[in-house]
Amino acid sequence: xxxxxxxxxxxxxxxxxxxxxxxxxxxxxxxxxxxxxxxxxxxxxxxxxxxxxxxxxxxxxxxxxxxxxxxxxxxxxxxxxxxxxxxxxxxxxxxxxxxxxxxxxxxxxxxxxxxxxxxxxxxxxxxxxxxxxxxxxxxxxxxxxxxxxxxxxxxxxxxxxxxxxxxxxxxxxxxxxxxxxxxxxxxxxxxxxxxxxxxxxxxxxxxxxxxxxxxxxxxxxxxxxxxxxx
Amino acid sequence: xxxxxxxxxxxxxxxxxxxxxxxxxxxxxxxxxxxxxxxxxxxxxxxxxxxxxxxxxxxxxxxxxxxxxxxxxxxxxxxxxxxxxxxxxxxxxxxxxxxxxxxxxxxxxxxxxxxxxxxxxxxxxxxxxxxxxxxxxxxxxxxxxxxxxxxxxxxxxxxxxxxxxxxxxxxxxxxxxxxxxxxxxxxxxxxxxxxxxxxxxxxxxxxxxxxxxxxxxxxxxxxxxxxxxxxxxxxxxxxxxxxxxxxxxxxxxxxxxxxxxxxxxxxxxxxxxxxxxxxxxxxxxxxxxxxxxxxxxxxxxxxxxxxxxxxxxxxxxxxxxxxxxxxxxxxxxxxxxxxxxxxxxxxxxxxxxxxxxxxxxxxxxxxxxxxxxxxxxxxxxxxxxxxxxxxxxxxxxxxxxxxxxxxxxxxxxxxxxxxxxxxxxxxxxxxxxxxxxxxxxxxxxxxxxxxxxxxxxxxxxxxxxxxxxxxxxxxxxxxxxxxxxxxxxxxxxxxxxxxxxxxxxxxxxxxxxxxxxxxxxxxxxxxxxxxxxxxxxxxxxxxxxxxxxxxxxxxxxxxxxxxxxxxxxxxxxxxxxxxxxxxxxxxxxxxxxxxxxxxxxxxxxxxxxxxxxxxxxxxxxxxxxxxxxxxxxxxxxxxxxxxxxxxxxxxxxxxxxxxxxxxxxxxxxxxxxxxxxxxxxxxxxxxxxxxxxxxxxxxxxxxxxxxxxxxxxxxxxxxxxxx
Numbered sequence: 031x032x033x034x035x036x037x038x039x040x041x042x043x044x045x046x047x048x049x050x051x052x053x054x055x056x057x058x059x060x061x062x063x064x065x066x067x068x069x070x071x072x073x074x075x076x077x078x079x080x081x082x083x084x085x086x087x088x089x090x091x092x093x094x095x096x097x098x099x100x101x102x103x104x105x106x107x108x109x110x111x112x113x114x115x116x117x118x119x120x121x122x123x124x125x126x127x128x129x130x131x132x133x134x135x136x137x138x139x140x141x142x143x144x145x146x147x148x149x150x151x152x153x154x155x156x157x158x159x160x161x162x163x164x165x166x167x168x169x170x171x172x173x174x175x176x177x178x179x180x181x182x183x184x185x186x187x188x189x190x191x192x193x194x195x196x197x198x199x200x201x202x203x204x205x206x207x208x209x210x211x212x213x214x215x216x217x218x219x220x221x222x223x224x225x226x227x228x229x230x231x232x233x234x235x236x237x238x239x240x241x242x243x244x245x246x247x248x249x250x251x252x253x254x255x256x257x258x259x260x
Numbered sequence: 261x262x263x264x265x266x267x268x269x270x271x272x273x274x275x276x277x278x279x280x281x282x283x284x285x286x287x288x289x290x291x292x293x294x295x296x297x298x299x300x301x302x303x304x305x306x307x308x309x310x311x312x313x314x315x316x317x318x319x320x321x322x323x324x325x326x327x328x329x330x331x332x333x334x335x336x337x338x339x340x341x342x343x344x345x346x347x348x349x350x351x352x353x354x355x356x357x358x359x360x361x362x363x364x365x366x367x368x369x370x371x372x373x374x375x376x377x378x379x380x381x382x383x384x385x386x387x388x389x390x391x392x393x394x395x396x397x398x399x400x401x402x403x404x405x406x407x408x409x410x411x412x413x414x415x416x417x418x419x420x421x422x423x424x425x426x427x428x429x430x431x432x433x434x435x436x437x438x439x440x441x442x443x444x445x446x447x448x449x450x451x452x453x454x455x456x457x458x459x460x461x462x463x464x465x466x467x468x469x470x471x472x473x474x475x476x477x478x479x480x481x482x483x484x485x486x487x488x489x490x491x492x493x494x495x496x497x498x499x500x501x502x503x504x505x506x507x508x509x510x511x512x513x514x515x516x517x518x519x520x521x522x523x524x525x526x527x528x529x530x531x532x533x534x535x536x537x538x539x540x541x542x543x544x545x546x547x548x549x550x551x552x553x554x555x556x557x558x559x560x561x562x563x564x565x566x567x568x569x570x571x572x573x574x575x576x577x578x579x580x581x582x583x584x585x586x587x588x589x590x591x592x593x594x595x596x597x598x599x600x601x602x603x604x605x606x607x608x609x610x611x612x613x614x615x616x617x618x619x620x621x622x623x624x625x626x627x628x629x630x631x632x633x634x635x636x637x638x639x640x641x642x643x644x645x646x647x648x649x650x651x652x653x654x655x656x657x658x659x660x661x662x663x664x665x666x667x668x669x670x671x672x673x674x675x676x677x678x679x680x681x682x683x684x685x686x687x688x689x690x691x692x693x694x695x696x697x698x699x700x701x702x703x704x705x706x707x708x709x710x711x712x713x714x715x716x717x718x719x720x721x722x723x724x725x726x727x728x729x730x731x732x733x734x735x736x737x738x739x740x741x742x743x744x745x746x747x748x749x750x751x752x753x754x755x756x757x758x759x760x761x762x763x764x765x766x767x768x769x770x771x772x773x774x775x776x777x778x779x780x781x782x783x784x785x786x787x788x789x790x791x792x793x794x795x796x797x798x799x800x801x802x803x804x805x806x807x808x809x810x811x812x813x814x815x816x817x818x819x820x821x822x823x824x825x826x827x828x829x830x831x832x833x834x835x836x837x838x839x840x841x842x843x844x845x846x847x848x849x850x851x852x853x854x855x856x857x858x859x860x861x862x863x864x865x866x867x868x869x870x871x872x873x874x875x876x877x878x879x880x881x882x883x884x885x886x887x888x889x890x891x892x893x894x895x896x897x898x899x900x901x902x903x904x905x906x907x908x909x910x911x912x913x914x915x916x917x918x919x920x921x922x923x924x925x926x927x928x929x930x931x932x933x934x935x936x937x938x939x940x941x942x943x944x945x946x947x948x949x950x951x952x953x954x955x956x957x958x959x960x961x962x963x964x965x966x967x968x969x970x971x972x973x974x975x976x977x978x979x980x981x982x983x
């Protein structure tokens with residue numbers, strides 16, 4: 031079981047995800063530099079957070095045009111689990127792998143804080159260990175995390191069960207319907223704004239208790255274990 | 261501009277007339293900003309040795325041994341002048357500069373902190389300018405720190421009208437590495453000198469000289485540099501990769517004074533001469549003059565000295581990250597910095613001469629305002645203690661700073677165990693080793709008594725890291741004053757240095773890094789003396805990490821005596837009392853005793869939380885405790901050891917060496933504090949009422965609900981966002 035962490039110039043949560051997967055969750059993870067020739071050796075891909083290309087023009091837009099994204103799109107078609115976190119989500123949206131768009135927070139400020147989100151879809155490789163409506167304590171850290179989508183497409187999201195997580199109680203950035211994470215129709219590609227890697231060790235949570243955010247990665251491990259067995 | 265005396269010194273040492281380029285180079289290097297000519301002899305007397313100190317204060321970061329081959333590097337810098345005219349770019353480039361000092365040691369930056377000072381955001385006459393400065397400084401730090409992926413984990417903020425039309429922006433950074441990875445900064449003849457990063461442009465020309473004079477009304481934005489955090493991030497990664505691959509013999513970042521200061525200081529560091537060809541430097545625009553290339557302060561640039569054999573590896577790494585670099589020269593045997601332009605020698609100066617500016621002997625004289633005896637004031641009796649406490653809570657210096665900290669990514673890196681806004685911040689090194697750090701300053705105390713005020717900052721810093729369960733292991737200092745040419749200001753600087761020497765010698769805590777920044781003045785007036793102290797602590801057992809949040813049922817104790825010391829207090833400030841009075845005095849013996857007692861209680865696992873008492877006194881500390889715990893606090897004020905004649909003085913005195921602790925093992929705590937001969941008392945309980953209840957015998961002095969307290973406490977976001 032091997033996961034690849036796709037690193038662009040300016041990615042900055044790559045090392046964090048690497049640590050969590052290898053040392054906490056137990057998925058062997060390696061870095062993939064954006065110019066690497068092949069991404070065939072991996073059972074899952076993660077696009078970590080950060081500021082790829084300094085978020086110039088628009089968050090994620092330059093990375094979305096890089097050659098490795100063509101290879102990632104092919105893998106998405108093949109059904110490989112692909113997770114985009116924060117800037118990774120922005121890249122997946124810009125690449126057209128996920129619907130909607132991520133724009134500046136409604137208060138026009140970067141916002142880093144812990145909040146709660148709720149699980150709406152437990153049938154993805156990243157949520158299979160949750161129960162529906164589980165609540166998760168998790169931090170956000172973004173300036174362009176307001177998820178927007180037009181009315182027609184939001185109905186599609188509902189119909190296809192593509193809204194995976196929603197913020198609870200407070201909308202931190204003005205997202206449509208408080209959406210925190212969406213997946214593609216097939217469910218193998220997911221993007222989320224909050225940072226599960228920052229909530230996967232109890233010592234890092236504000237009250238030092240275990241957050242269940244780590245279940246996102248454990249779900250992936252669970253999925254890959256089943257998949258490899260079959 | 262060189263002084264007459266400096267010109268004569270230069271002429272004599274050089275043995276000839278310097279040319280214009282050489283004068284520009286010397287002017288930058290001998291500026292107060294680069295040369296420390298007014299402060300060097302005092303700064304050198306700071307106690308900087310200790311068993312953990314690997315590299316003490318010097319050009320870049322200090323290095324501390326934290327055991328098991330791990331080292332941390334620490335450094336602090338300010339960007340006051342640039343931030344006062346262009347707050348966004350000034351603050352952002354301040355972050356960039358200090359980060360490059362950390363990578364220059366071969367260590368990875370893991371945390372940032374900043375100490376900010378502005379004038380009031382509320383008082384009519386100046387509020388809009390002050391808000392503009394504040395908003396953009398925070399935004400500049402946020403955009404830069406967030407983009408490079410280094411968490412801003414804490415800081416310090418103070419509002420005072422001596423910062424009118426001005427601001428202080430201090431940035432501290434911590435790096436982490438292995439002992440054997442620390443760059444030793446050596447060089448051999450014929451080693452290559454490589455300049456990498458941003459192309460050199462016309463931005464920030466004469467920035468060092470700009471920062472070494474008073475800020476006049478004519479705002480000089482062209483002297484402010486332009487930030488590019490994305491390039492900085494690439495430079496961090498490339499430098500660490502090259503350093504880990506043993507490609508780098510020596511390196512230095514380009515800051516104040518640009519290439520000129522960087523090369524002369526690097527040459528001094530490796531004790532070799534350097535020869536460079538300026539036409540090889542990659543530039544933003546064609547036809548930059550050699551003078552401009554030498555003193556431009558374009559950001560995100562580093563100079564590396566590497567062996568020839570390592571060139572291809574070095575090139576691989578820098579090409580991978582897409583960083584432009586130029587091989588601009590080589591190391592040679594003599595001591596000189598030799599500059600060529602299109603093969604023609606255009607400057608040739610001994611580095612020793614450049615980095616050793618003739619010391620400026622300054623006169624000092626006790627300020628006039630301190631000579632008049634402390635006037636006695638008769639202030640009115642307080643009838644409404646609830647209102648007074650709320651008023652003080654809404655004071656931005658003591659209130660909630662989430663508006664700032666939420667704009668910083670303080671979580672990236674997976675190290676931030678205790679988040680900003682508490683006592684000190686705690687950063688994970690590994691699962692059994694943690695570093696605690698805090699920045700502290702108090703201009704109001706330092707104005708009325710620079711010696712006791714500075715001692716107070718040091719004491720507060722130690723209390724803050726001790727409160728998290730850490731043993732203080734090092735200090736960094738940033739001494740910010742007005743013009744050293746004014747004897748009265750210079751006197752306050754000397755008192756401040758004296759305090760650091762006395763404190764650090766007594767506590768046996770080394771000073772591992774620091775900076776001096778003079779000329780913090782506008783046309784109106786100088787700033788109040790504003791030393792900022794960074795205290796670094798070490799936690800060697802994860803069970804020792806202590807929060808500042810109380811548990812239901814905790815018994816509360818106070819350690820330390822509350823004295824009638826209201827001079828320079830936030831209480832006097834908030835109630836518009838004139839600036840005089842006795843500031844809190846630090847008794848070093850007691851300070852040490854109380855700190856060690858709290859550490860002993862933590863190490864024995866006897867206490868649930870510690871809250872340090874400082875700005876705003878016991879009243880604010882208890883209110884914060886109620887808010888952060890979302891619980892009720894019930895206190896009998898009569899039990900607090902004190903010599904105050906009035907309730908308001910008891911509540912808001914800022915006496916040092918005090919801690920509020922909570923425990924469910926009261927008897928054991930009492931026994932230990934008694935054995936250690938600490939002044940202490942059991943003062944109350946934590947209950948479920950969600951009300952702050954302060955009583956004196958039967959009389960109710962304060963009764964406020966947590967939500968009342970919170971409303972006042974969150975004033976900053978109300979003022980800045982209107983919500």
